[in-house]
Amino acid sequence: MTTVQAQPAPDDRRWKALGVCLTAGFISLLDTSIVNVALPSMQRGLGASEADQSWVVSGYALAFGLALVPAGRLGDMRGRRQAFLFGLALFTLASAACGLAPGAFWLVLFRLLQGTAAGMVAPQTSGLIQQMFQGAERAKAFGLLGSVIGVSTAVGPLAGGLLIDAVGTDDGWRWVFFVNLPIGVAALAAGVRLLPRYPPSTDRREEFDLFGVALLGAGVLALMLPLVQEQQWTGRQKWALLPVAALLLAAFWAWEKRQGLLGRAPLLDLGLFSLRSFTLGALISLSYFAGFTTVFFVYSLYLQNAVGYSALASGLTVLPFAAASAVGAALGGRLVVRFGRRLVVIGLSAVAAGLLGVVLAVQFAPGQDVGWATALPLLVGGIGSGLTVSPNTTLTLTRVPVHRAGAAGGVLQTGQRVGSAAGIAVVGAVYFAHLANHGRPGTALQFGLLTAVGIILVAVALAVADMRERHLNPAPVSAGAGARRGSEEGGAEERVGRGA
Template sequence: MSTVQARPAPDDRRWKALGVCLAAGFISLLDTSIVNVALPSMEHGLGASQAAQSWVVSGYALTFGLALVPAGRLGDMHGRRRAFLFGLALFTVASAACGLAPGPSWLVLFRLIQGTAAGMVAPQTSGLIQQMFQGAERAKAFGLLGSVIGVSTAVGPLAGGLLIDAVGTDDGWRWVFFVNLPIGAAAFVAGLRLLPRFAAPAGKREEFDPFGVLLLGAGVLALMLPLVQEQQWTGREKWALMPVAVVLLGAFWVWERRQGLRGHAPLVDLALFSLRSFTLGALVSLSYFAGFTTVFFVYTLYLQNNVGYSALAAGLSVLPFAAASAVGAAIGGRLVLRFGRTLVVIGLSGVALGLLGVVAAVELVPGRGVGWASALPMLIGGIGSGLTVSPNTTLTLTRVPVHRAGAAGGVLQTGQRVGSAAGIAVVGAVYFAHLANHGSAGTAVQLGLLTAVGIILVALVLAIADLRERHVHPEPGRTGEAVRRGSQEGGTEERVRGAS
């Protein structure tokens, strides 16, 4: 299917429009981690039970992950600007509702809505970048997006700690949500003026695939639910949902293939997976997010529950990772077209090395000095994270056709959400099991971090395998100047071949 490539907005408006996208992405991703340090405040000020606290965290992750692919496809069909602004408005209103929630049940409901809205915004951001930028500019834009991803995830505990420290325990949790309001409102107003309108795809108007949405949504729900509820659902029965997830996702694959053979527009174009750059990048992203997001879970938990750090001090302890991640992502965005997957290999190696340094710091400097001892390893890990997320996103989406960019971004970010849930389940199980059986918090956090390193090494092996394969069998049109020239000449309009 051919598309009409609209002329990009002027440079100044284009970069300002990117700023709007990044602001919205920042607050939606910030809410994946900022709430963690506010849970004791919710218990104290709202009377939230442990189950309610769990759903405040996991419910957001669930609906975020469920909305990504359908929202990306709707943006592809009806305009990413419209979908972005609707999702941002809903997110801002839901944030206000969360902060004003009169009871735990209302808070959980509003968090589910907030997660859905975040899932609507995220794929539009990557799709808009695909439309607004080409070549080296696109890599720079994805570099800035990578900075936002790394910083928003890592700075969440610090921001939450600052708010609770300033406002107090009773109402501090409410301001964790209220902080989204000025940013969301400003981004919405700016988006109305700055976000470009692109021409709709030419030819026959595509139809949505509701049955595909149902199959994919049920499959992702069955996959994520036992992962995000791993600590709360103590029985083994929850794992029976895993084979159900496999069946549902298999049925989704068959249905989407059938849609393509019948000439109907699928929810996810399976031809995307014939692109090694997309398939490999999605797997690297899933594996990496399974490893790196768990660090802030077990490490900050250890600092608060076992070392005696306040929420603010625990947040400050991961600040070096956040700052270095922003720097690394900006560098990665400039160098990715020159070094390609090699940059991802270097980044993953840096993250693994940094986390091993944190393990050593816990061993050598037990007690309240561990935060200072971990600062340098956190810095190294943060630079590595920036060199991983941004270049991998650029490489993964480089050859995706623009008219499929929203759905492709949704698939990529769904993998990130599933990876995060799976990683927290696995690393959390290791951490809590050792703590329950042996009572040594230091050893428990070390084992948890070593498990995270093992997961990151899986991503490293995938990246190295892809790098070696490219040296032996280069992907057509993907070497050196051909990549840059293809992007600059609208290479994202290339046909994706071979899957249907």
């Protein structure tokens, strides 16, 4: 039986505690992209094969995505502070193990452990924000979280390039992981002192739905494997896993519905999806990450393989996007209460416009000058990204009851990971197919980016649909008794609803 508790009084140290959460989120998300420029160093220093290199990148994303929803539920049940600190400690230890790995097999194994730990940390962050902040402060906190998401992903190639340039190609890849150690230890020490000791959001007597975890894990695994391994697994047989994934996820849905009917605690409260704002927001997040994260993948390949940029120079070219994303997210956190979903539509449109600008820049300024020519379009796209990620997170989770915030945050970020994998598979397939058939990398990049723009326009359509729904139904949509009991948002929810 779910217990509903009064919201604790705001903790005066909540902003410092938020800093701890954002620091942990930064290093865990940084590791999704920092290793991309370190792959040649791994090949040279460790003798890693192409398959090993692929698993270093995709294995992390896979383990990250698999852990999110179960870890979010565990935090709801046992306390988010404890789950956060355990996940951060495990991430730090796994980072050390990755840096010390004696061979490629061990590196892949420790990388899977590191991804699992990152998946434990991520949903606790959004859950703790739900607990520590209310109203406009919550929107500001999610704005800062959006900055971290955008900047950490974009700055990863630059950070990796700087480390490899400083240490050398033979051992530079090890420092891509070692850099997490001082940050992780410092964040862990600060977290022990600063993170609030809120009681669990659910009754401790609730059982953890292990069969639900197995069904969801198998379904997500079957869905993500052919996506993350699209380039390495030749042939069409891999796509047979997609209908298997659909069956497993349908079985998970039926099982969770049965758990609810029997009065047992489900892994995922299906009532969340009766909240149209949550469902559309999760789909917007999935679509956006499918389009936005692919940009750094194909653009980095183009710069290093076709233009001849170094790893460091390639990383520097995305600096305008990273810096503008931070500025846009800070603005988005303040403006979302006023403008609501319209702000997300504006942000997504700016990202699409920025990517179209990159397409034009590659057309009219090919060669060594392309990095300068794409700076302004990437700046526009970065601002749009900042106006998208944090406001969408705020709006998506606004009507979610606090006692399900961890699981809801896990669902949202699982969508981001699946979207990233799917986008890289689709856009990468377009890029490599055109490159193989025509041998023109510039044109291949343009077709890849146009595909990414098409995916982002799907997110725009979803955001417009949600904006219209909020305009027609400004009152909070109920997800049942649990949502009504958990509607601590009060005035902030009303302001966000009116802004949309």
